[in-house]
Each structure stands twice: as C-alpha cells, then as structure tokens.
Amino acid sequence: MPWNEPGDDGSNKPKDPWTGKNKSSGSGAHDAEEIINKINQKLNSLFGGKGKGGDGDNEGGSGMGAPGAKGVILLTIVLFAVWLFSGFYTVDARQEALVLRLGAYNATTGPGLHWHFPAPIEKVEFVDVAQNRSAQDRSTMLTIDENIVDIEVTVQYKVKDAKDYAFNVFLPDDLRDQSRGTLYQVMRSASREVVGRSSMDFILREGREQIALETQTLMQSVLDSYKAGLQVIKVNLTYAEAPEAVKDAFDDANRAREDANRFKNEADTYSKKVVPAARGQAARKLEEANAYRDRVIAQAEGDASRFTQLVAEYRKAPDVTRERLYLETMETVMGGTRKIIVDSNSSNNLLYLPLDSTGSGAANMPSPAQVASPFINSKGQQGSDTANGRSQRNLQPGANRGERQ
Template identity: 45%
Template sequence: MAWNEPGGGGNKPKDPWGGGDQGPPDLDEALKKLQQRLGGLFGGSGGGRGGSGGGGKISGTVLGLVLAGAVVVWGLMGFYQVDEQERGVVLRFGEFNRVAMPGLQWNAPLIDEVIKVNTTKVRAKNFREIMLTQDENIVEVQASVQYVIDDVESFVLDVRSPESSLEQAAQSALRHVVGGMTMDLVLTEGRARVASEMQERLQAYTSAYGTGIRISTVNVDESRPPTQVQGAFDDVIKAREDEERVKSEAQGYANSVVPEARGRAQRQIEEASAYREQVVASATGEASRFNQLLTAYNMAPDVTRERLYIDAVQNVMSKTNKVMVDVEGGNNIMYLPLDKLAERSASSGSQGGRSMQSDAARLRELTDAVTEQLRRDAAMEQNRRGGVR
C-alpha cells in the first residue's frame, strides 16, 4: 500500500503498518518486526504479533552467530605478511599512515590499504638516444641505469610514475653530459667519464623530484656514430690509426737514433776530457822535468850538458836502422846494420826463445859499445879544446 493512499476518513494517508491515525511508529516495535521477518527467513515462525516467542529467540541467536562470524572473517582478512626484502606503505582512508616492516602484520580491512614495495631488488632501465655533441657531431649512445628503492613513502606517494620520471631524467642527464663533450671523447676513452657525470646528475634530478630512488650504477654500453655516416666514420678512424702508427714508428726511430747519437757525443766529450788531462799532465811533467834539469844544470853544467847530449843521441839512434860511426884520426867508417840485426832477431825469435835472447844481448852489447865510443870521443874533444885554450 502506498504512503499516499487514502484510507479511513478524510484525506490523511493510510499507515502501511495499519496504525491508522497513530503517530510515528515506536522504535522497539520496528526492531521487533524486523527480528520476526529475519526469523522467518532463517526458518522461525513469521506469524503476527501473537506468534510463539521461541522462534524469536532462535532467530536472534542465529543472527548473533552470523554477526560474530562476519567479525571473525573481517579480522582474519586483516592479516598479511611482509617479506624481508619488502616494505609496506599503509594507507588509511587513502592517507599515509605508516611503513610496515618485514614480518606478520595486521590492518583493518576495508579501512587500511597496504602497498608492498621490494626495496632490495636492483631494477634496470635501458635506453638509446641520438644527440649532438659539443663539436656539432651526431652520436648514438646506449646506456643502462640500475637503481633501488630507497624511500618507499616517496616512491609510492610523492610521484605518480617514478620510473617514468627516472627514464626522462636519465635521458635529460645523458643529453646534458654528451652535449658538453666532443665526439671523439664520447666514442673513445670518455665513456667512463660520461657514465660518472651522468650518474651524479641523474641522482640530483631524482632527489629533487622526490621519487625515492637511489641510483646504484650507470653504464654506457655502446657509443657510435649513426648508421647513415658509419662508412665515413670508419674511414676517419682508419686514417687516425694510420696517423698513430706513423707517429709510433717515428718515435721508435727517434728512440733508436737519439740515444746512439748521445752516446757518441758523450764518448767524444770523454775522449776530449781525457786528452785534455793527458796534455795538461804531460805539460806539467815536462815543466817539472825542465825545472829539475835546470837545478841540475846550475849545479853541474858540463855533466848535465853531456848527459842531455847522450840522451838525445840515444833517442835518435833508437829510431833509425843504420848507424855510421866516424872514428877520429882514422880512415875507416864503422857501419852498424841495425835493420839486419833486428830482422835476425825476429827470425831467431820464431825459431826459439834462446836465439832471440842471444841476439838481443848482442844488440845491447853493440849499442853499449857505440855509446861508450861516442862518450870517449866527446871526452877527447873536450880535452883537446881545453889544451888549445
């Protein structure tokens, strides 16, 4: 029956519970009717008000059991497990509440929401970019970024898509670093520098964005010129290698020639130094010898003069192979064949040591005889001059 259906008398709406003109229904009466209807659903007596009271009691017990079971199920639904490598972000009515640590945890179902994040797993992002260098050349660089979740609250709540933001920040950092370097440096020994500067800049970006990500490693996997100019670039690389090879050969030749020239120069310097020392020493010795002779001459001029004469004759005779001796007061000239004597001495030396020694002794005796004769002639000449005076 509708609420606005007329009934009874007048234009007042008819009460669907049959109350007539009574006021608002009593709350206890409404709860009692609801209990009776639920009891009918669960098999109890659903009669009118005059029904038996036992059915109402059974329906209440069943309802209590159902409510208790629902509470137990609701409570059991709140238990969950957080692994050792995970952290859980607990949201209560969509607002951050706390960070759940590893272990068995409980949160109120349908009220709290738990978002689990693996904080120890090393994640990786790979990307390839084509960009301009400082010297306006085009290079293609493939890089990889490895990272971990350092702050789960920021990772889940502060940024809508932190990994997408990380990729965009990595591309920006790579373009900034490569744009400040030359192509040769990027393609050769500068790759490690690119990775280091890129990691530093990327970490600054992610920290400023509040992504909760910590960059662990940045690697430049490949750097090469674009495919369209690969042939020309290979020619440039080959020419550069030829240049380095020629430089190495020239350096090797210089390393072999320069030390040798330095050695020769040093040897000449040493020889010149030795010659200088020899000349200086010889001059010093001659000067000392002259001083000594001067002293001896001052003490005995005649004897010193005769001695110098004999030494000079001996020095001259030792360098010639023929000696002619003119004896004063006679017509015979003595001839000494020193060359023949020397040859005989050499031939006898090849035959045996004894003959060589005998010839040498004869030569010495002959030389001594000549020297003695010369000394006598010099003495006789000196006496003759004294008698004339």
C-alpha cells in the first residue's frame, strides 16, 4: 500500500498517515484539544509539575516541586519589574502632568522624564498649558438706550493653572463645542453686561476698544472667582453693527454724523486761521493808537512850550513878534496852496499860474520876470496891492499856526 494511503488496523476505520490516528468526523475538535494539552504539559514542566504518564508520587498525576516554585518567583519578579517600568512617563515642554493617587490629586510635574506608581495606584493626566485657545460668539444685545445691536466677540485664552483647570470647574471649556464650556457662558454674560451699560452710538463709533477691555476685565474677574485656571489673553469686538432690518437708517444717521464732524473740523480750522489774524490786527491797531497818542501828546506839549516862549517874546516886542508870526503863517499857508495873481488895475484876462506844479512841469515854468511883466502898470510900478486880494487858504494838518494879535 502506498505510504500516503490510510492504513487499516482491522477495525475497518481509516487512519491518518501522519499521526496514525483514526480519522473521524470530529477530528478538528480532537486536534484543538491535543494542542491545549501540549501547552499544559509545557507549562507544567516549566513550573515543575508532572504531566500524564508520570509516577504516582503526586495525586492526580501532577504536583509542584522546588523547580516549580522558582519559576513562579521568577515570573513574579519579571512581572513586577515590567509593572514598575510602566510608571515612567514623559511630559512635553508645552504640557503639565497631574498625578492622581487612588483618584485624588497628588502632584503636578513639569516637562521632562518622571516616574509614578503605575496603575491602579496612580494615574497621570496631561494638560496643554501653552496652547492659545479661542472662543467666539455673535448675537444681538440690548444697549442702555434700548436699542438692539448685533455684536460679535472673540476671546483668546489659555490655561494658567492645570490643577484648577482640571478639578475646580466642570468642563471649563470644550474645544470641540465651545458652547458647552464655562468660559463661553462667562463670555456671553460679560459682553452683555458691558454692552448693556453703553449707548449704541458709543458702541458703533469710538467705544469698541473700551468695551473689549471692560469685557476682558470682567471675564477674568469671574473666572478667578470660579478658580477655573484660565487666563484671558485678549478680547476683540470684531463686529458691531445695527441689525439688518434697520441698517440702512443707521447708515444714513452715521453719514449725517460724519458730515457734522467734517463741518465742525472745517469750522475749527477756519477759526484757528482767522482768530490769530484778527488778534494780530487788533494788536497792530492798539500799537498804532498808542503811537498816535504818544505823538499827539508830544506835539501838544511842544506846541504849548512854543506858545509859552512866544508869549514871553511877544510881551517884550509885540509889533515885531506879531509881524514875524504873520509872515511865518503866510509862508506855511501859501507854500501848500495854488495861487492866483490878479491885477485889479489891468483890463487883461485872468492869468492862472501853476506855481505849485512839481516834477517835469517845473522845468517849463516861466521865470519870475516873465510872470510879473504883464502885471506892471503903464507908470512902471508893480501892483504890490494885489497881495491884499488873497484867496481863502486851508492850513495843512499838523502845520504850525500863528495867531495874529
């Protein structure tokens, strides 16, 4: 019979050519059982036990001798060493580790390699304290003047105390859903309180920075009172506008407000330009008035002094002084007026002599002999009495006037 054909032991049952055992429909289950038995035999031999077929020194065909005790101790030592080695852990530079002993907080460790009692005695939780986290909220709020404004607030924060962050407050923040975190609720509450104390014009115009600072201060105060272990880094008021339903009306009001501010600035610029000029003119007028006053006073004092001296001279020689004053006055008056010479004894036409002409006309003026020749009468005498027919004269302002006594 070929070597690979099943044999026959007279029981009319096919046998496996490899193992020599009878084949049956449940051969798979018998194979698994055989494998398990072999594993048990190996373990028994490792710990000093005796398998089937051994002597009957131990009941049940198995026992535990000295070699078996050493194996248990060795295995225990190995397992204990592995358990102790599992207590080593490394903390990243951006993290802090919280060591929990039997579920209670024990210590906080910083970056580096550390060791703790392995589970189930101690457990380590890692907290990222260097990450800048953010949360934002956009909603409509009511102002102090009973207007509705659409506000969007963005908050940047980080963990400042890992212990407080992990144990004092339930769910301080939730990076996957910020609306579930305590910080998000504090942000909404603080922003509504600050906006509720401000007017809408202040919020839409110059008050954004101040509102953001007040919101940050209030949020930090509330979080510190909660001992949440969070630090608010920055609060930004990224959007502040009127609701869409009334946005056009508010835009018109804003444009009118901007025009008013522009006109006001132009008026301020004009006033800053005109006022100094007016003040300069006023100062110049004041100086001129002061100079005129001083000049008039000085002239009046000079005239008074001169008159006093003339009185003294007049008392000494009245006729001479009177004649001299008359001549000086006539010289002053006639020097600045136009003169007309009339010969009453002649029937000739009136001759006008522009004796007061100046400039280029002065070179063409006739000589005194030519002027006087038509007015000499037939007897060869010059009409000296023509001086008595004097025209009215106007004295120049400021000229000295002689008084004829």
